[in-house]
Amino acid sequence: MSSHKFPSPFFWGCSTSAHQIEGNVTNDWSEWEQSNARLQSLSTNGHEASDFISGASCESWNRFEEDIACLKQLGVNSYRFSIEWSRIEPIKGQFNQDAIKRYKRFIERLREEHIEPFVTLWHWPVPLWVRDQGGWLSKQTVEDFSSYTQFVATELKDLVTYWITINEPQVYTSQSYYAGLWPPQEKSIFKSLRVIKHLVEAHKAAYHVIKTIDAEAQIGLASHNIHFSAKQPWGINQLLAKMSSLFWNDWFLDQVDATQDFIGLNYYFHKSVDIHLGKKDRLVSDLGWELYPEGLEYVLKDLKRFNKPVYITEHGLADKDDRHREWYLKESLKHVRASIEAGVDVRGYFHWSLLDNFEWADGFFPRFGLFEVDRQTCKRTARPSVHVYKTIIEQNEV
Numbered sequence: 001m002s003s004h005k006f007p008s009p010f011f012w013g014c015s016t017s018a019h020q021i022e023g024n025v026t027n028d029w030s031e032w033e034q035s036n037a038r039l040q041s042l043s044t045n046g047h048e049a050s051d052f053i054s055g056a057s058c059e060s061w062n063r064f065e066e067d068i069a070c071l072k073q074l075g076v077n078s079y080r081f082s083i084e085w086s087r088i089e090p091i092k093g094q095f096n097q098d099a100i101k102r103y104k105r106f107i108e109r110l111r112e113e114h115i116e117p118f119v120t121l122w123h124w125p126v127p128l129w130v131r132d133q134g135g136w137l138s139k140q141t142v143e144d145f146s147s148y149t150q151f152v153a154t155e156l157k158d159l160v161t162y163w164i165t166i167n168e169p170q171v172y173t174s175q176s177y178y179a180g181l182w183p184p185q186e187k188s189i190f191k192s193l194r195v196i197k198h199l200v201e202a203h204k205a206a207y208h209v210i211k212t213i214d215a216e217a218q219i220g221l222a223s224h225n226i227h228f229s230a231k232q233p234w235g236i237n238q239l240l241a242k243m244s245s246l247f248w249n250d251w252f253l254d255q256v257d258a259t260q261d262f263i264g265l266n267y268y269f270h271k272s273v274d275i276h277l278g279k280k281d282r283l284v285s286d287l288g289w290e291l292y293p294e295g296l297e298y299v300l301k302d303l304k305r306f307n308k309p310v311y312i313t314e315h316g317l318a319d320k321d322d323r324h325r326e327w328y329l330k331e332s333l334k335h336v337r338a339s340i341e342a343g344v345d346v347r348g349y350f351h352w353s354l355l356d357n358f359e360w361a362d363g364f365f366p367r368f369g370l371f372e373v374d375r376q377t378c379k380r381t382a383r384p385s386v387h388v389y390k391t392i393i394e395q396n397e398v
């Protein structure tokens, strides 16, 4: 491999999730958005309540050909998206044939365009009946997630090789059950621990369900790993960084290690744990998130110990005016390449996101898309970074 090239083959792709782009879904999030929108519009300057309601979103449910056109324009050879549980199983035990047909049609179209699907089974919202039985606090939900997985994997087994069972268990649990910020807005360490336990069980069960249906399937989850840094490589700050990483980055992955064919990595954050040092001014995204490309190399190298293929299942930034995206993308990819040279088996990179979309409690204002989406017409328009990413993909180098 020359110093600028990526391995060949390499999966170049983009990521999205169902609730954020499909539009018109009914689940625990869509219901919760109503009260969040009222609160946000009271407290946030310049935003309407409707900015916090997913509503029609990008209408990807009906406009998937437009999404495929965007993917083709980029020249990606892979696409990560999620299946919406509440569409497939709106009522417990009753699987919706039209919904699964729509996903099948979509995946067939991806395949016709030589785009490998990476399918996420659960990217946060739950059907209303799951919410009503206690969500992930209920052991029953683990069993129900297995039946849902059984149905989806049976239907899609001939079309899908790469499966991501669950998205970012750490973020979901901490936001929804510890910090009380997302539905169901619990603030309990005991409930958080129970949810984590059930998510571990759900992942393991889903792994075995899929493997029984297709022994060749490649299965992982998407872990949200943070680069915790300390200025000096010794002392209390170093210890804090190590402990934070053990708890946040390693704990979940270690518990599911025997049931993962690959590691899915989502990288967004660097946190300096130094107690006494002032913060350096660094570039930030429209959400105020620090842009720290170096961190990606650190978190990748930490994954080497698993000795498994790694896919970067999410990485990107909110940048409406596309001011920093080119720089951030290129710098980050240089660090990916350096990690590969250091022996991490990175086999793919999925940029978050293909489209501007509904960014959870922050609504529509953060613009993560390579393609801008008009809020009124849903028209997709390439930002300049599309050409940057396209060139990287074409040349397989940065």
Ligand code: FCB
Pocket (backbone or CB within 6 Å): 017, 020, 167, 168, 171, 224, 266, 314, 352, 359, 360, 368
């Ligand atoms: C990740 C989520 C994804 C998106 C990005 C910005 O934590 O998995 O859905 O919201 O952040």
